Amino acid sequence: MNKNIDKEELELGQRIFQSALRVNSALTEISIILHNKEQIYTDSYYNVISEIRAFNDTFFKINNKNDIKFKPVFWFELYEEITILSKYIESAKIKKNKVIFSDEVAKILYEVWFNFNRRLTL
DSSP: OOTTOOHHHHHHHHHHHHHHHHHHHHHHHHHHHHHTTOOEEHHHHHHHHHHHHHHHHHHHHHHTOTTOOOOOHHHHHHHHHHHHHHHHHTTOEEETTEEEOOHHHHHHHHHHHHHHHHHHHO
């Protein structure tokens, strides 16, 4: 372990990673539903949006701290991947309490989520 990394920096890194895992968990539900060509309802959709916003808040609060010396590239890669995922998520159309993705977006979203999930769990 790098001796220049203090306990606070490790805890901050854990917060970012845990937040990314919560995004992944919410996305897993939607991705499986999409893959099975079932209906997504707004509660699942808004849960994903909420977790993405929470991740972004956590990421920016931690990343903007000037006293943190250790900012791994992995943090920024997670941020980029979540940003890509959020653009696909936000492209959905909502009618009543149902969320509708185009077939193309559903396929892309599933593939992007699959790679994101694999990356987090390796």
